[in-house]
Amino acid sequence: MGFVKVVKNKAYFKRYQVKYKRRREGKTDYFARKRLVVQDRNKYNSPKYRMIVRFTNKDIITQIAYARIEGDVVICAAYAHELPRYGVKVGLTNYAAAYCTGLLLARRLLNKFGLDKIYEGQTEVDGDDFNVEDVDGQPGAFRAYLDIGLARTTTGARIFGAMKGAVDGGLDIPHSNKRFPGYDSESSEFSAEVHRNHIFGQHVAEYMRSLEGDDEDAYKRQFSQFIKNGITADNVEEMYTKCHAAIREDPTPKPKVDKQVTKRRWNREKMSRAQRMDSVKQKKASHKRALEAAGDN
């Protein structure tokens, strides 16, 4: 290998234009964000609400927010880690949990704005087409647009489960059936039955049954928390039905409890100027002493 020119030299760095911070972090898709967030100019300050759905490895985050220059304002949020309060203690990131979280978000929001009596949404969950309609003489339905982030839109994705939950909860989110589980792309047909099964976690129950039959050890390893909480394949649907009912009954968020935290440092505090100067003085003195001692010997 002969001489290879250094690519990242001073000139490179001088000319380099960094991408936006959130793009560098790989968290925001600005192409999508511009189209989601921007309101028509002739609607001036009226907010354009979006339903944000994000999945982490162990949690689901759903929020309703609108954009302002100072920063987006979140008016309502629901997390999957709140579901234990409504009876769902395990499987917090599956399709059924996503549905519950979306439902919780919708009911919470409508409750907050006093619209929950007017817009009940779909109380009998059947996984079928449902679009909220404006009720005459009353405030219009709450409209939000789904914000997926960087998630891939595939048929049967859990993000759409969260959206379905919100829609059945009474929010007006424009959507189509194409990406729900139960949609057959070859025949362009939607099976509400399959979708309903997913909403009630039947796909999880099926897997539980098949594993239990085939391989006990794998079943114990995969569904250890389910077993611990006494959830069997037959209980699953009931668990989610109860959850839906509990959510509809009391969607208000639990008030935050202020924790008393004693301040603790994880690293050393920076020295003051006086301390630094003194430290240098001490080092010089000790070095001088060492030299003198060596000179004597």
Next chain:
Amino acid sequence: MCCVTSSASGQTLFGHVTNTFFSVELCSGTIIMTNTKGYRRGTRYMFSKKFRTRGVIGLTKYLTVYKKGDIVDIKGDGAVQKGMPHKAYHGKTGRVFNVTKHAVGIIVNKQVKGRIIAKRINVRIEHVRHSKSRLSFIKRVHENEQKRALAKETGVPCQLKRQPQQPRKGHFVRSGGVEPELVEPVPWRFIA
């Protein structure tokens, strides 16, 4: 009747032409080569993005609210080709008279030969900014309102008008131990 001649100039080496220049000559024999009328002629630098500002446009531009009567600056943004103002309006300031979905209508003054016309142009949001020229006036109005309210409460008369810089009052100056030297103009004397 006009004749079109083409003259090939430039070195011809080994039978291959390196430089050809074509000109259209009218009967009168003059060559017309006026400025081209391209819409964005001469805007190579005007509409270019400045150093290290390329790429995605920040959302603040899309989130600012414009109302009728707002005073706005027009500055063409090369990253968005739609709804660009003509180069003549780049750097001009005008008043909003109309707001549509993605653009605003602005009334701008344009000098055409000997007169100034108030023109109405439609410009997309990306090429428009709130002008700060109005801000100082608005600020002063608010301050005056406060002063007036305060004066009403306390009964102390308030000075609302802006005063130009007044001549300096008499004051003492340190000379640093130096004796001051009086400097006067020499009295006029007629010199032949």
